[in-house]
Amino acid sequence: MTVTETGPAALAARAEALDAADGLAALRDRFLLPKGVVYLDGNSLGALPAAVPAAVEDAVRRQWGTDLIRSWNDNDWWGAPLRIGDTIGRLIGAAPGQVACGDSTSVQLFNALTAAARLRPDRQVLLTDPDHFPTDQYIADSVARMLGLTVRRVPVGELADVLAAEGHRVAVAAYGPVDYRTGELADMAALTAAAHEVGALFLWDLCHAAGALPVGLDAIGADLAVGCGYKYLSGGPGAPAFIYVAERHQDAFDHAVTGWHGHAEPFAMQSTYAPAPGIARARIGTPPLLSMLALEAALTAFDGVDMAALRAKSLSLTGLFLDCADAMLDGLGFTVATPREPERRGSQVSLRHEHAYPIVQAHIERGFIGDMRAPDILRFGFNALYVTHRDVFAAVEALREITATGEYTDERFAVRSAVT
Amino acid sequence: MTVTETGPAALAARAEALDAADGLAALRDRFLLPKGVVYLDGNSLGALPAAVPAAVEDAVRRQWGTDLIRSWNDNDWWGAPLRIGDTIGRLIGAAPGQVACGDSTSVQLFNALTAAARLRPDRQVLLTDPDHFPTDQYIADSVARMLGLTVRRVPVGELADVLAAEGHRVAVAAYGPVDYRTGELADMAALTAAAHEVGALFLWDLCHAAGALPVGLDAIGADLAVGCGYKYLSGGPGAPAFIYVAERHQDAFDHAVTGWHGHAEPFAMQSTYAPAPGIARARIGTPPLLSMLALEAALTAFDGVDMAALRAKSLSLTGLFLDCADAMLDGLGFTVATPREPERRGSQVSLRHEHAYPIVQAHIERGFIGDMRAPDILRFGFNALYVTHRDVFAAVEALREITATGEYTDERFAVRSAVT
Known part of the structure; x- marks a missing residue:
């Protein structure tokens, strides 16, 4: 041929x-694909992995219904966000201990952008893509408003030049590697390097990349990343999102939505927040476990x-x-x-x-x-x-x-x- | 006797x-209660309602597995946060159109406190309880830090006096009606009135009250409230939370985590945030639908x-x-x-x-x-x-x-x- x-x-x-x-x-x-359907919308909602129905039924009937509150220990509900985070980590090139699963992409973006800005307290500019997914732009504007920063919208094609010329004022560049409308893929390694060259951080939104292609976060020296669980990861409608914080940034990761699950001693019920060491500080509140355990089962579709x-x-x-x-x-x-x-x-x-x-x-x-x-x-x-x-x-x-x-x-x- | x-x-x-x-x-x-168990921890994780397993199986196999992306319309996934919000509203004395379901209590608190502070831009003090649940205190500190406010911790027993004496500087008082450790119940109507007397707002955290006792938010003239879905509402582990915004505050509700689902025209995919009218602006990102539909089924336990x-x-x-x-x-x-x-x-x-x-x-x-x-x-x-x-x-x-x-x-x- x-x-x-x-x-x-x-x-x-x-x-x-x-x-x-x-x-x-x-x-x-x-996967359990319905007959007569060719499903080309897995970039919006992934199809149902065959492992999910039984896992969810177990989560509902046995873990919730029978084991009840004891499941926090006996079925390790407590460990789920970081356990699943590590599983996602393998798919995005992150060594263990750098990914936490939970909440929505919007919330993870809010925390990641706040923390990024605080990692570069002497810089006032937040760069993002005028063609970025709406939530990314809205959250960037909101964080900038709260922290007194300026958002500048620079198309991804011009980003390297803008970073080279004016990057010394940039705290963080927040982009997605894949344009959600056109499917165009950016050069993650080159753009991350361009930001680092001028001392800026890079926040990658992996919604349209995680589970679709190798991302190699550690290899490219990524700083921060977020992504959702329901597109190529096929975790189910509104499956929890995730956040990646490179190990070198974790000690200084100082975010906005500081829930008690991220506390150093959550069960000491203290009045003031003291972040847990490592990626555990990126945990927020009690995660939606039925959705989260569905995602965990879904990720077995990537086994091997x-x-x-x-x-x-x-x-x-x-x-x-x-x-x-x-x-x-x-x-x-x-x-x-x-x-x-x-x-x-x-x-x-x-x-x-x-x-x-x-x-x-x-x-x-x-x-x-x-x-x-x-x-x-x-x-x-x-x-x-x-x-x-x-x-x-x-x-x-x-x-x-x-x-x-x-x-x-x-x-x-x-x-x-x-x-x- | x-x-x-x-x-x-x-x-x-x-x-x-x-x-x-x-x-x-x-x-x-x-409810499906395990044999040999007397369950007195429904204030932490409610027992499994009998309606849930079939509803979740339907959500997984039919809505997700078969209808796939079409479920946003065909199974009204899009309408779930406000539909379920209204159902919760009935249990907390809120007329329809004032409650949105979604995310965790931590996130809802973050948005509610930010919006409350912005509703009272000339006031610098945020009051909360030194015995409040940890997340409530952490989020209050975080919002105050971002907005340049001061958090003052006043025990609920002293709140009325402090409001009377210094309330003119208070933007919002954030308390729970039920002490999560002792079970002590505050007088919600009196405290709300005491705040209003001095022009302050009141934010109630209903985690330990919603579904347990009549709350009567509209009747007491409440401003804002949040609560979780997994305690007395029995919505399952980490079930989505909710936020109540009194109708009179909705037009000026100006929150922090501005996700695309809360946009006036979400599918226009605009670059800047324009909030939807009414309670819809309190929507954030794509909600965890399996957990949310489990909560919806659970709430039928309150029917009638x-x-x-x-x-x-x-x-x-x-x-x-x-x-x-x-x-x-x-x-x-x-x-x-x-x-x-x-x-x-x-x-x-x-x-x-x-x-x-x-x-x-x-x-x-x-x-x-x-x-x-x-x-x-x-x-x-x-x-x-x-x-x-x-x-x-x-x-x-x-x-x-x-x-x-x-x-x-x-x-x-x-x-x-x-x-x-």
Whole structure:
């Protein structure tokens, strides 16, 4: 097979061949995927791992129902945030003792940004991306307001230059490695180094990267990171988030939401906060254990999985999608929003189309679940643990049919739901 | 039966008679209580409501596993925080549209205190209780540090006097109606009025009150309140918390952790925060839905329950406990830490004993689950939805035997667990 074979039949054959040669294909059995669905929205809510239902039932009936309050000891509920933190740590290149699981990304961002600013008390500027996910921008503004800092929005493409020119005033740069709309992947190592070069810290929001590709936080000398548990980690709707604090910053990690679980002696019930040593100080209040234990069970889907192999399959999936789009969607009004260079894309491909909304709705009705982001982006996320190359081909083929036939113009696809 | 009949046999008979006459007795069937256990720790972690396992299984397998991302619309995940907030609202005397469910109590406290201080920008003092639960004190200190305020710790018993004398400098008083150690109940209406008299706001932490007794937030003119979902609300380990913002304060509610779910147009993905109208602005990030839907199912245990009737039964249980303790624990080294006047106690009785720790452990081994708080408090919480008067008698009888016989001195009860 050569690259010139780009007709639908050749692409279908290529998809079959790639699946046949896929060393990770068996991992799909670690998920409970509904029949008739090709799920390309794992970048928004991961599919249900097969280990979760029994784990949650155990958490509800035995741990809560039978063991009751004793579960804090007997089922080590107390240890869950750091135990699960370490499990996530393996997926993001963090040695043990640097990740705590809990709360939402918003809350973790708030604590991480506050602590970052306090680690650089002589600097007044907080850099973030004007295209960053909204919560990241809102929290940056809020922390800056409370601490008397200035937020400056600099596109990620200009960040290295701005850091070089004015970085001496920057306390922290807060960015995501993967643009949530276009799927563009930044050079984490280079940007982290550029910040360090001028004495600034870097806070990475890994929501669209954790579990999707190797992140290597320790290797790149990352300072702080946060991320959610419900996208590529497949921890369930609203699964707890996590925070990474590099070991060298932990003693001085001085955050905002100081709950009693992060106290050095939580059961001494003291009146003033004295942070626990190590990453334990990043714990906040009592975590939502049913959601957290679901996440823990979900993470077993990564057992034994090499993140480099997962990344290779992800690139194979997104690469095939781009090839299929080029060959099969030509002339139908689509443009590709995601960079074509493998090293510049995450585990997602985004297309633009002026009728993105009804096309996505029609696609979903056919069983291909992606999502859209206003005004014109169709997003397709590829979790390489359970998406196949045949899924990719079929998804593009359906897109072609929906668009070429005008199927999407049916009025039932035009009605907007509350949540899109 | 008269009050002079206080011997064990008479008390046992009284317990039986009270259970026989208990109009709420059937509510116990709404919980799945393990055999051989008398559960008196519902003030720390409520027992498992019978409606929860099926609801959680549905949330996992159907809503997450099958409906996947579509559940935000199709199963109204988006509406959950305010829908459940309204359900909690009924139990705390809040008309609809004033309660949002989500996050931990720590986070809700952080937002509530920040917003309270900003509602009184010309005032510099934040009052809280030196005996308040640790997180409440830590968060007060943290918010004050970030906003340049001063925290003053005033015991609840002195609060009215301090407000009268110096209240003109107070932005907000932050207290709990029930002391988590002694179970003492404050006069919420009088203290709220005392704060309002001098133009200050009141923030109530309802962790030990919500679901245990009528709170009547609207009736007392409360400003702000928070509380957790896992104590008397029985929502499961670490169940999401809630925040109450009185309608009159909502337009000016200007909080700290500004997540995208609280935005006026969340799906417009804007760069700057514009709060949603009404209580929706108190939403933060994506909530932990498995834990939140468990809480929603748990709250059905309150369906049709009159909070005044629940309070009457609670006082009957705690009153019987005190009578049993007086009659049966005399001379065994116990003192009662909880006020004897019904209007001054929550739904909890605390005893003090110099050997509190091993006594509680021995009690647990016999199937009577309470807990202890250092250094010397034995805590017994009474959820009137599922605790019986016979449970109360049996618990005190076991305490008597354990102490009188020295059973608790066995070395196996002396070993401290990680979490006590």
